[in-house]
Amino acid sequence: MKKFLLFILLFQIVQFAVTAQIQCGPMVGYSEMKEVMLWVQTQKPSKVKFVYWDKENPAIKYSTAEAITNKHDGNVAKLVCDQVTMGKKYDYEVWVNGKKVARNYPLSFQSQELWQYRKDPANFKFAFGSCNYINEPETDRPGRPYGGYQEIFSAIYQKQPDFMMWGGDNFYYREPDWNTRTGMIHRNTHSRSIPEIQPLLGSVHHYAIWDDHDYGPNDADRSFWNKDMSLEMFKLFWANPNYIFENEACTGTFQWNDVQFFMLDNRWFRTPNDNHTGDRAFLGQKQINWLIDALTGSKATFKFIVCGGQVVNPAKVFENMATYDAERADLLKKIADAKVPGVFFLTGDRHHTCLQKLERAGNLYPLYDLTISPFTSGPSKPIKDENNSPIVDGTLYTERNFAICEVTGSLKDRVLKITVYDTKGTQVWDKDIHANELK
Known part of the structure; x- marks a missing residue:
């Protein structure tokens, strides 16, 4: 029991340490039919990437390129999700230095729909x-x-x-x-x-x-x-x-x-x-x-x-x-x-x-x-x-x-x-x- 509690405590410490590496964000930027931009700022220079998936098919994961943030640019990373399909909704995760960063609110984005010559535009x-x-x-x-x-x-x-x-x-x-x-x-x-x-x-x-x-x-x-x-x-x-x-x-x-x-x-x-x-x-x-x-x-x-x-x-x-x-x-x-x-x-x-x-x-x-x-x-x-x-x-x-x-x-x-x-x-x-x- 003590070993289990110790494991939980160490896990929480690690999770806090990873979460603390993010200064603010992530933020969802522009949306187009073929790509979406995501933004995040880390507290110190770090390796950053985003992992994302279609909400209707969560088993297939996609990943952005990996960026290395630096102090000169405010430790900001801007990365493009370029494997999106038109008119879909996605969930995503932030990864910093090889570890997923937990956020206590939903992370999601959407790609724009190709409606022209096909139907009325969506509300x-x-x-x-x-x-x-x-x-x-x-x-x-x-x-x-x-x-x-x-x-x-x-x-x-x-x-x-x-x-x-x-x-x-x-x-x-x-x-x-x-x-x-x-x-x-x-x-x-x-x-x-x-x-x-x-x-x-x-x-x-x-x-x-x-x-x-x-x-x-x-x-x-x-x-x-x-x-x-x-x-x-x-x-x-x-x-x-x-x-x-x-x-x-x-x-x-x-x-x-x-x-x-x-x-x-x-x-x-x-x-x-x-x-x-x-x-x-x-x-x-x-x-x-x-x-x-x-x-x-x-x-x-x-x-x-x-x-x-x-x-x-x-x-x-x-x-x-x-x-x-x-x-x-x-x-x-x-x-x-x-x-x-x-x-x-x-x-x-x-x-x-x-x-x-x-x-x-x-x-x-x-x-x-x-x-x-x-x-x-x-x-x-x-x-x-x-x-x-x-x-x-x-x-x-x-x-x-x-x-x-x-x-x-x-x-x-x-x-x-x-x-x-x-x-x-x-x-x-x-x-x-x-x-x-x-x-």
């Missing part, structure tokens, strides 16, 4: 939001903590979205962070390591853009001296499927069933807010030209343009695109001239939530802008200069929150259902928008 849902501040007393500003209510990530997880779209300010660099690689790795690691977020990372696919706070200092723009390193950190800690411009910006795109997301960068090309000496860029013509080309070429039912700052709001306040009025007018005109159906903006930044609806002349459908903010940062309210902003009645919410967006129905009659929830997962408001309204 799906995704989580959306922005502004996640994780407190750290030694680097926070003095006084009342700015962040809080981290249980919001448990509430998101309980809604079981297929994927999550992070809308910027996904963490907040502080003064000790943005000048050095060491500081940037620390902040990314610190924000991703909270226990409440681990189950959400493990079985929900994640995509991201950035805004100023996870790019550099407050209101950072194209002049940020360390933006090349910041982009390197973004690519290291997220698992997006592509980046449109080589070594520039976090711009990218992906599809999920019949919907396409156009992930924009409102920082890399941005003219400083107070520089009025010439043409002023919010997105920059290079990025806008790509966007219009991509929108016109897309056959997606809904075309979600994801941007860190509000676009539809005409109020020239804070860092709305309206403060760059010439470029905003140019963007809206190009969208109108291209006669692109299904355009819908997803934005963050403002630390409150609302749905805005911009009516357009000439029999054009209205442009919606769904702002969801904040996750855990301090909330705020619109200011008096925004009294005439086109906020849809009943959608303004000024506490911490998140959104679940569901796309349902036949291909000819797809419906977007937006539901906003508070930090505990209690519904605040909902709204249905039919794709046929955006034609």
Whole structure:
């Protein structure tokens, strides 16, 4: 009996030692028909791989390549599962230094389905939001903590979205962070390591853009001296499927069933807010030209343009695109001239939530802008200069929150259902928008 108890104790010690080798994650990244990316961060340099299997056929195991994490890259491993079959659900394990790492929550992912020319696209849902501040007393500003209510990530997880779209300010660099690689790795690691977020990372696919706070200092723009390193950190800690411009910006795109997301960068090309000496860029013509080309070429039912700052709001306040009025007018005109159906903006930044609806002349459908903010940062309210902003009645919410967006129905009659929830997962408001309204 004593030998048995000793064996159990040694087994538990070994399991704890192996589990402790993971700093945070694993995280499920992008999903495609032929591959899925998985991400994990270890506490020290280690050999890492993932083992995965079709839930319907668990006897056959597949394995990714093996990676060796290193301190220079934050001990991060990003590995591709390239033996997946279209439209399947998988379970997976993390192996560190030859041993399976136990996690006390499900680890799973899914590959996308080939539905085109065969049937209607499947229903799906995704989580959306922005502004996640994780407190750290030694680097926070003095006084009342700015962040809080981290249980919001448990509430998101309980809604079981297929994927999550992070809308910027996904963490907040502080003064000790943005000048050095060491500081940037620390902040990314610190924000991703909270226990409440681990189950959400493990079985929900994640995509991201950035805004100023996870790019550099407050209101950072194209002049940020360390933006090349910041982009390197973004690519290291997220698992997006592509980046449109080589070594520039976090711009990218992906599809999920019949919907396409156009992930924009409102920082890399941005003219400083107070520089009025010439043409002023919010997105920059290079990025806008790509966007219009991509929108016109897309056959997606809904075309979600994801941007860190509000676009539809005409109020020239804070860092709305309206403060760059010439470029905003140019963007809206190009969208109108291209006669692109299904355009819908997803934005963050403002630390409150609302749905805005911009009516357009000439029999054009209205442009919606769904702002969801904040996750855990301090909330705020619109200011008096925004009294005439086109906020849809009943959608303004000024506490911490998140959104679940569901796309349902036949291909000819797809419906977007937006539901906003508070930090505990209690519904605040909902709204249905039919794709046929955006034609």
